[in-house]
Amino acid sequence: MNVILEELLHKHFAGGDVPLNPDLVHELDILLNGASAAQPETSKHSQETGALEELYHILWETLNLLGAETSPVISDGETMPSILHAADMLHTECKNIVQNEQHTLRETVHLKTIQSVAKAGSWDIPVSRDLSTVQNYWSDELFHLLGIDPSATKITYEHYLSLVHPDDRGFMLEEVNRAYMETGRYDTEYRILPGGDPNNPRIVREIAEVIKDELTGEPVSLMGVTMDITEIKLAERAIVDANTELRTLFNTMNEVFFSVNVEQDKLLQISPACTRLYGYAPEAFMKDPFLWFSLIVDEDKKSVHESNLRLSQGANSQVEYRVRHKNGQIKWLLTRMRPTLNVAGKLIRIDGISSDITERKEAELALANSELKLRTLLENSNDAIVIINERLDYTFATESIGRIIGYSTAEFIGTSMLDYIHEEDQGFIAHSLLSLNTKPEEPLPFEVRFRAKDGHWVWLEGVATNHIREEVIRGYIVNFRDVTEEIRYRRELEDANDKLKRTNTELDRFVYSVSHDLRAPLASILGLIEYTASETNEEDIKQNLSMMEESIKKLDVFILDILDYSRNARLEVKRTPIDFSGLLIDIRNSLKFISTGNSNVEIRINIDEDGTFCSDRSRISIILNNLISNAVRYYDPAKTSPYVEVTVVARADVALIGVKDNGIGIHKDYHPYIFNMFYRVSEKSKGSGLGLYLVKETVEKLNGDIQFTSTPGVGTEFKIYLPNP
């Protein structure tokens, strides 16, 4: 390179402010070398002058190339200043070019960055009839959006359309046409399929403008920007969905949501559930901002007010209170609220949610009531309940133990059961525990002596049940009461009873022996009367003797009755198969010898027996004897055919006996007394008044039952039921 040129270039371009443009240097070099090759050297001076002029021309040619006017002619002696001037001009020009280039470069980088960040590709489509051939301009980002390799050669509008979602292609083309024909621009959204993949559509917004020829006004191209707004759209959709969900929730939830502008005392919103909760629609609350407070039950207004105070201090608050529903029903509400304070710390807004907790509250109250009832019952009962664990320590006791054994629950719980049980009852306890554990389902009754706090022994009676396996109990539940008094009374009763039994037996024996001993002298007297009567002819004496005989026989019957009674009371029941037929025939025969005043009473006997009924023969004989003899004795003289009808139905398990007569009958006023000892309906009665008493006692001894019906003037019927045990 020309030395001077080199110096000049270095001086003007390599000064640091403008970098040497290699292309320019190269071009200058070619020009310079070309010029010097074309100009043969003559003399040193002329050579130098020629070279400088050459340089001047080269500089100007370069300046011309860069757009400067035609080069001015060098005036004489002005070669060097002209060169320097040209070089300055070139320097300035180059500096401008480089700066412009740098600016353009920066703009391009900016544009690319913007497109990439905004996911927006730009394009330019020249107007053409043939969409398949016309070449478009696509920015790099557009290639990126469409998922195509930027080196793809066939960048046509048709190609672009093939990547638009088939369903959106129609309206997208309509937009383009409308822009050409009418509007000159469009702004629309549609789906594209990057890389042609139908499974991964993206949503784009496209803004385009028709570029027109300035002179003719004809459209020359369509220029636009296509932005990927998929994420924005998805976010928008998510927001819409979330909003819809929230709104649905707001409208359908049982809880009442509300927001209040505290500064203006204005209800901002209240969810429709308020209609169910209060009986008033949201509009009613919107209209009257104090409606909600007026519905609160007076007694609960204070707690709501206190909750509001907490809110004004910036704290979340929760309050339970009652409100009066429009229909008069009282409802329990739980309201949770969150305050919003302004920068000055003043409450400006409350957001809250109210739930109907009536059912829970009522259940709680019912539970508390029933708990209270149960506790009151337990504490006031004469019974006590304790729980004993597997180590036999008390783990629970009702307060009522204080009344029974004198201990407080605090003193009692934790101590061992065995410390209190009487030595003689310890064995029973051990046995009880064994049976409680072997048969846990069976409650175990007990009666033990227990040492009370004051050292006295208390008899406790109760029941223990095994709940060892139950998680909550883990022990034996024992309920008991103080039966010390009862036991003392029972013991006394048992003693008295024993004594009574002994006296009774002695009395029975005494009655028996007296009755028995009385019969022997009576038999002697009867013998003497008979002898005396046979020795005299005097009618008076005979009559007196006959009366004496009758009285003594009556006395003998009475003694026999007493003996029967005594036997019934003393002797054990002795069961044998009963032959009712034989028994009744014997009775009928024996009655013939009894003075009845009328031997015309017919005794009818109906028997239905299979010979398997077992009972005490002598007792059945006493029963039948007394009933039949009564029926004969109390016959009705007014009746032409007096009778007594005995009916027996006897089977293996039961015997039913009926004794029916058509005698004088018994007035109903006497019915309650006829089974009483020594009871006789009238003084004229011929018996001792012991007969029916004896019958009843004997029937009862045989575990049977006796009933009767009787009507004066009609007759009497006794019915006896006897079981065969």
Ligand code: ADP
């Ligand atoms: P008594 O030894 O007086 O017969 P009972 O105890 O056998 O005593 O009978 C009580 C009373 O019941 C009798 O006095 C009699 O008046 C009445 N009585 C008992 N059986 C009959 C009967 N079959 N018909 C009418 N009255 C009867």
